[in-house]
Amino acid sequence: MAWSLSSRASQLGPPAAWSLVRGVLPFLACVAVAILAQVILKPFLITTLGWDFAAKMIVDVGINIVLAVSLTLVNGFTGQFSIGHAAFMAVGGYTAAAIVYYGSYRIAGNPDLAGGVLSSMLVGREAPWFTPHDLLFLVAMLAGGVVAALCGYLVGLPSLRLKGDYLAIVTLGFGEIVRVLIQSQTGDVLYDPEEIAQTPAWKLAGSLGGSLGFSGLPFYTSFFWVYLLVLVTLLLAWRIKNSSYGRALISIREDEIASEAMGVDTTRFKIRAFVLSAFLAGCAGALFAHTVGVQLNAAELGFVKSFDIIIMVVLGGLGSISGAVIAAIILTILPEALRGVAEYRMVAYAVALIVMMLVRPKGLLGVHEVWERAAWDWLLGASKRKGAGR
């Protein structure tokens, strides 16, 4: 990933310090852009234009971009068909929710939003730049990612023996297990400060609301957190795609036997793809859980949600990062834009998908990126040449 690229850069000549800068600088740029989105774009949209709904859509789009691009690592690059992505989201979301909710009680005695400017979609609220609660949310998000990554490791294991449809069924089963466990095996959310103070942490971890959902979560998710994760995800995916690491992943998709014959440790790479993908999905789940207007409920994170994400990846083109991004944007906005035709909304949505796949069976961009000439050859009629489309 980042480090393999920079280590290669150092072999090519430039001094190590420079390649370190090149490795780290883009991540700092991500932070800067995310801050700008929060302090300039957010008040402009909400206060100046009054477009609350647009702001909400931008958050949803961002979360879906992370989900689609993270799934692209597994389904697109590595060619392992996983259809349980929402489960990683659920695991990450609930982990983060428990940490933020009960953590807030332990720190402040109540679960209210106490973040700084960067951690809120509210406007006109007096808040310092930074509070300890921002850090709590960051830790919760990363913890959500890590727990999801552990689950990704577990799901990655069967992928070593199973291929295609069989792996898909296992991942589907995993997703349902996670959903059912959270719904049926967790207790009610606690809200009495004294009770929470006296309950041991392991017991709090089991008080996630069950089938009622996890209510009362503070809305930390903001332009800053969402677009920080979006940009970091895109940067990671982009660097992976263009490194020897990524070529190894893609070679597994292209021809697993040949990949093995070239000395790629396919076992390890498949697991790594699952782990990283699950980590990012877990972080996205943490953001989803703390979004304004969302009541975290495992029922919503079942296979329907998993399929929504798969559709984005397939529609964008398996293996295309920009394709996944474009599809995530379109498929998040389309159902809302179709609200005008009320009850026929989902029919129109389905028809749009079918037409899309008939016209572009390899997805919007195939394995290419939007700025690559090959992605547009089909528009110019060149796809009629045999084999040129792929």
Next chain:
Amino acid sequence: MLEVESLAVSYGAIKALHGIGLRVGRGEIVTLIGSNGAGKSTTLRAISGLVRPAAGSKIVYDGTSIASRPPHEIVRMGLVQSPEGRGVFPNMTVEENLELGAYVRSDRDGIDADREKALSLFPRLKERFRQSAGTLSGGEQQMLAMARALMARPRLLLLDEPSLGLAPQIVQVIFRIIREINAGGTTILLVEQNAHMALKVAHRAYVLEVGRIVMEGPAAELAASDQVKNAYMGRHA
């Protein structure tokens, strides 16, 4: 360099190899000929670790036992296979395919030098350098598969049916290059259905029939034997 003894492989209940033995000496071209389903590809796959041999099978490469070692370790030891059916990465460019061939190496300068060498061996690939491998012709894909295997700098190269499905003229070219690769110091174990061509370039040969070695000897000798002529060279003497 490579010694195989009582190598047996089963796919489920079906026995593909019934304990075969073969030997490849340093600098040789050894060919393994036989008809469809004789177990030729299975033999190569077992050697490079892509399928697991049965217990008791002995595969010794350069004095080290490699039976049931994972393929990526075997490749690192310099034993590299160019898989059957070419197996190029279709959505990658020729350049990226070659880059993956050198996956186990990290000596940038050596890799670049070897890429130049491979491209001079297969000038056609130079013309197609930035083209997707899936858009190449069958012959070009075979060249790419071989060039890609060479990028790992093999000491022992396993070639699985390099002439499969190619026009006779291209087959000639491929076999000429196999000789050149061998002349450059790479030992080759070649699996072929085209017994005629294989016996022409090889030093020694083994004949495989339904999972058993039935004949072995110097290639020229086998090529002259009536049995081989009748069975594999379509000549009724």
